[in-house]
Amino acid sequence: MRRLxxxxxxxxxxxxxxxCGTSSSPSxxxxxxxxGALTIDNESGGxxxxxxxxxxxxxxxxxxGPVYEPLAFVNTLQSGKASPWLASSWTWGAGNKTLTFTIxxxxxxxxxxxxxxxxxxxxxxxxxxYPVLDINAVWSVLSGVTQQGSDQVVMxxxxxxxxxxxxxxxxxxxxxxxxxxxxxxxxxxxxxxPVGTGGFTVSSKTCTxxxxxxxxxTHYWQKGEPKVGTVNYPSFLTNDTANTYLANGQAQWGSQFxxxxxxxxxxxxxxxxxxxxxxxxxxxxxxxxxxxxxxxAVRQAMAYAIDRQKASTIGEYGYEPASNQSGIVxxxxxxxxDTSQASSFGNNYxxxxxxxxxxxxxxxxxxxxxxxxxxxxxxxxxxxxxxxGGFSDWVAAVQTIQTSLxxxxxxxxxxxxxxxxxxxxxxxxxxxxxxxxxxxxxxxYFELRQWLDSANSAPIGTAAGSxxxxxxxxATDALINQYGATTSAAQQHxxxxxLEKVMLQDVPVIPVTESVDWFQYDTGSFTGWxxxxxxxxxxxxxxxxxxxxxxxxxxxxx
Amino acid sequence: MRFVLRRxxxxxxxxWAALTLNFLLPRMMPGNPALAIMGKFKGPVPPQALKALxxxxxxxxxxxxxxxxxxxxxxxxxxxxxxxxxxxxGNSVGRIVLDAIPWTLGLVGVTTVLAFVLGTGIGIVxxxxxxxxxxxxxxxxxxxxxVVPYFWVGLVLILVVGVKxxxxxxxFSYNYTLTPGLSGAFIxxxxxxxxxxxxxxxxxxIGTWILTMRNTMITTLAEDYVRMARxxxxxxxxxxxxYAARNAILxxxxxxxxxxxxxxxxxxxxxxxxxxxxxGYLLLQAVNNDDYPLMQALFLLITVAVLVAILIxxxxxxxxxxxxxxxx
Numbered sequence: 096m097r098r099l100x101x102x103x104x105x106x107x108x109x110x111x112x113x114x115c116g117t118s119s120s121p122s123x124x125x126x127x128x129x130x131g132a133l134t135i136d137n138e139s140g141g142x143x144x145x146x147x148x149x150x151x152x153x154x155x156x157x158x159x160g161p162v163y164e165p166l167a168f169v170n171t172l173q174s175g176k177a178s179p180w181l182a183s184s185w186t187w188g189a190g191n192k193t194l195t196f197t198i199x200x201x202x203x204x205x206x207x208x209x210x211x212x213x214x215x216x217x218x219x220x221x222x223x224x225y226p227v228l229d230i231n232a233v234w235s236v237l238s239g240v241t242q243q244g245s246d247q248v249v250m251x252x253x254x255x256x257x258x259x260x261x262x263x264x265x266x267x268x269x270x271x272x273x274x275x276x277x278x279x280x281x282x283x284x285x286x287x288x289p290v291g292t293g294g295f296t297v298s299s300k301t302c303t304x305x306x307x308x309x310x311x312x313t314h315y316w317q318k319g320e321p322k323v324g325t326v327n328y329p330s331f332l333t334n335d336t337a338n339t340y341l342a343n344g345q346a347q348w349g350s351q352f353x354x355x356x357x358x359x360x361x362x363x364x365x366x367x368x369x370x371x372x373x374x375x376x377x378x379x380x381x382x383x384x385x386x387x388x389x390x391x392a393v394r395q396a397m398a399y400a401i402d403r404q405k406a407s408t409i410g411e412y413g414y415e416p417a418s419n420q421s422g423i424v425x426x427x428x429x430x431x432x433d434t435s436q437a438s439s440f441g442n443n444y445x446x447x448x449x450x451x452x453x454x455x456x457x458x459x460x461x462x463x464x465x466x467x468x469x470x471x472x473x474x475x476x477x478x479x480x481x482x483x484g485g486f487s488d489w490v491a492a493v494q495t496i497q498t499s500l501x502x503x504x505x506x507x508x509x510x511x512x513x514x515x516x517x518x519x520x521x522x523x524x525x526x527x528x529x530x531x532x533x534x535x536x537x538x539x540y541f542e543l544r545q546w547l548d549s550a551n552s553a554p555i556g557t558a559a560g561s562x563x564x565x566x567x568x569x570a571t572d573a574l575i576n577q578y579g580a581t582t583s584a585a586q587q588h589x590x591x592x593x594l595e596k597v598m599l600q601d602v603p604v605i606p607v608t609e610s611v612d613w614f615q616y617d618t619g620s621f622t623g624w625x626x627x628x629x630x631x632x633x634x635x636x637x638x639x640x641x642x643x644x645x646x647x648x649x650x651x652x653x
Numbered sequence: 654m655r656f657v658l659r660r661x662x663x664x665x666x667x668x669w670a671a672l673t674l675n676f677l678l679p680r681m682m683p684g685n686p687a688l689a690i691m692g693k694f695k696g697p698v699p700p701q702a703l704k705a706l707x708x709x710x711x712x713x714x715x716x717x718x719x720x721x722x723x724x725x726x727x728x729x730x731x732x733x734x735x736x737x738x739x740x741x742x743g744n745s746v747g748r749i750v751l752d753a754i755p756w757t758l759g760l761v762g763v764t765t766v767l768a769f770v771l772g773t774g775i776g777i778v779x780x781x782x783x784x785x786x787x788x789x790x791x792x793x794x795x796x797x798x799x800v801v802p803y804f805w806v807g808l809v810l811i812l813v814v815g816v817k818x819x820x821x822x823x824x825f826s827y828n829y830t831l832t833p834g835l836s837g838a839f840i841x842x843x844x845x846x847x848x849x850x851x852x853x854x855x856x857x858x859i860g861t862w863i864l865t866m867r868n869t870m871i872t873t874l875a876e877d878y879v880r881m882a883r884x885x886x887x888x889x890x891x892x893x894x895x896y897a898a899r900n901a902i903l904x905x906x907x908x909x910x911x912x913x914x915x916x917x918x919x920x921x922x923x924x925x926x927x928x929x930x931x932x933g934y935l936l937l938q939a940v941n942n943d944d945y946p947l948m949q950a951l952f953l954l955i956t957v958a959v960l961v962a963i964l965i966x967x968x969x970x971x972x973x974x975x976x977x978x979x980x981x
Contacts, residue, residue: 141938142930144741153742227708232701283743306829329829336928518688560700
């Protein structure tokens with residue numbers, strides 16, 4: 096997520112004044128081979144290391160997709176629709192406890208070796224041998240991965256874990272056994288010259304601290320792909336430098352938060368466009384170990400009192416739409432939203448301050464002389480809200496929350512802290528209220544699970560993976576686990592509906608705005624970008640392996 | 654000799670104190686590198702990755718502070734700065750710093766020398782022809798420039814010279830599509846990229862040198878020995894340079910030695926604004942990412958450089974001005 100800093104305002108103001116920027120014309124050639132140079136504009140926060148180890152969280156975003164390829168592609172923007180990638184097909188069996196992949200034939204690594212089922216089995220067993228490499232914790236559910244016949248790989252699970260398909264098939268890049276078996280310590284292996292099956296290659300020769308240059312793999316297994324000849328990925332320390340670079344037409348594919356995008360970017364050139372598809376929520380987390388916040392009436396009152404629309408317009412320039420209490424990101428996952436159920440909860444907790452006040456009064460709270468509600472034992476409803484002070488949009492959004500809650504007699508004091516302190520306090524539960532965001536996944540289930548699964552929680556003082564409010568309910572845990580046992584869409588929808596009910600009834604978290612994929616694109620030099628009408632992959636360049644899909648589908652113009 | 658020993662002793666004690674602070678400060682900061690990585694991530698990082706990260710960073714093993722201090726002192730004295738945790742995970746800190754230093758030395762170092770030479774020169778000439786045309790134009794302009802925030806000057810230059818007029822490149826230390834090498838084209842491109850940041854630094858730092866030089870020079874010009882030189886009928890240039898400037902330059906020289914020490918710290922804001930890959934840029938990255946080993950190496954580098962610079966300036970002053978030797 097990229098945010099605005101003070102310096103950015105100065106640059107923004109100036110670039111506005113300098114409005115007529117010239118855009119660089121793309122280079123093109125008449126030959127049928129890959130051509131043109133595409134430049135990605137995504138603030139990286141530092142120079143490149145030129146390491147590409149696909150099992151290291153710091154480096155996999157730069158190799159998984161265009162260089163290393165996974166078994167399947169799971170599209171978040173199409174409700175987790177899975178399409179074949181290195182596997183040509185797959186089937187679940189034995190009560191969803193085995194998963195059999197058929198590996199595609201005719202695929203070659205960039206060193207000329209053919210991809211085999213043995214390579215796939217080797218890759219997964221490598222993660223078992225070195226748990227540090229198993230970022231997605233796939234071995235928390237797997238019990239074995241073996242080759243079957245010449246072209247199949249069978250994965251067996253400890254318990255049915257259908258939801259792990261996304262992590263197994265979409266998030267693990269397949270490596271060449273003959274290369275990796277010679278590496279003495281894969282967990283610290285830098286992988287400067289990655290050997291993958293992907294449409295692009297990269298090496299220590301084409302990477303410098305300032306730029307990663309991806310070159311089209313002319314022997315790629317998908318005939319006629321890729322169409323783009325080279326992709327440059329320059330490093331930017333700050334959002335502001337990256338924004339200036341993009342607005343001046345020096346890059347064509349942006350993944351940036353840009354304040355006032357219409358005047359700063361799209362007005363510069365009719366070919367400049369943006370699309371911010373929502374993918375998860377930015378929410379107010381409620382520490383459920385707090386004696387006052389344990390009271391569901393207080394949480395429900397807050398859910399009614401927060402003006403989500405205002406938080407979206409004032410805090411987020413309207414780029415991030417308002418959320419709903421069901422926790423379903425719309426329009427991305429609209430088909431998952433149980434509207435009839437949500438409407439019975441005050442129209443999905445639509446903004447209603449008088450209802451909020453009546454809930455508090457019915458629960459025995461009384462307004463003190465200062466207008467703040469007090470519990471029957473005399474404790475005022477006065478809380479601090481932890482926030483990342485580095486995100487100016489979040490700071491503004493929390494200010495609107497503060498105003499909304501003050502209006503119904505709940506006092507909230509923002510604590511805008513530095514990123515590291517914020518992270519550490521949020522994860523370890525040292526807060527009363529907190530503003531934050533989960534990463535979500537290809538269906539709403541993933542975010543609901545991140546919020547509600549007690550397995551993701553931890554005692555106060557210990558870092559919790561994602562259940563930062565410390566919600567724990569055995570019935571909800573059972574629901575979450577049931578999802579893993581079914582591949583039926585109807586059953587999955589029914590489980591998510593019940594999880595939505597937990598959100599509506601218990602209000603453990605209050606979604607406020609939807610977090611989006613930041614995506615700007617220049618149609619003057621390249622075509623084939625994802626659009627709302629054709630959402631073939633998540634469009635921001637920091638989404639892996641999705642950005643590999645874009646690099647295969649983009650076509651240079653001219 | 655006793656003076657030299659005393660200075661060296663002082664140097665050793667300060668160095669130890671700096672080393673110890675350098676060890677303690679990053680550990681007093683909140684958060685840990687695993688959380689920093691989770692926090693800065695924009696892609697689909699799964700919550701379960703936290704476990705893998707804790708293992709990767711060895712955060713599960715708890716070493717006592719005292720034994721960590723022992724290891725740290727041992728490593729530092731043998732030049733081992735460890736492995737970067739978050740900025741460039743797995744890479745040697747020494748390597749990362751060595752990659753960044755040439756850029757900073759080239760940009761900030763050369764600019765500092767240039768600012769000193771030009772500023773001192775203008776100060777000498779301005780004081781000699783006090784009230785003259787040069788004296789009434791340059792010193793006031795540059796003194797005003799020193800109080801303007803230099804990153805702001807940088808932003809204005811980027812917008813006017815870079816974005817609007819397209820005269821000069823304004824981001825990166827060279828055109829990243831070129832292959833770095835000793836070719837004329839690459840070096841030319843590199844120099845072209847250095848013009849804007851260097852110019853920004855130059856015009857905002859030169860004023861200090863002008864002001865101190867001009868003021869001491871004016872005081873010196875009123876000294877009896879200068880009057881004596883005039884009475885002897887020596888040529889003006891000789892009086893200006895050998896009699897007045899030579900004596901007046903002492904405070905400036907001390908300042909210069911110290912600012913050379915600070916060069917290795919880079920110019921954080923300049924490097925940030927111009928997206929220039931030097932030490933300042935690295936330092937900002939390290940602090941943002943809770944990268945203790947990298948932070949420690951950088952702070953240590955800066956501390957040692959400043960301490961050495963001060964030591965040299967102390968010794969140089971002692972050689973140039975015998976009076977300081979006897980002091981206490």
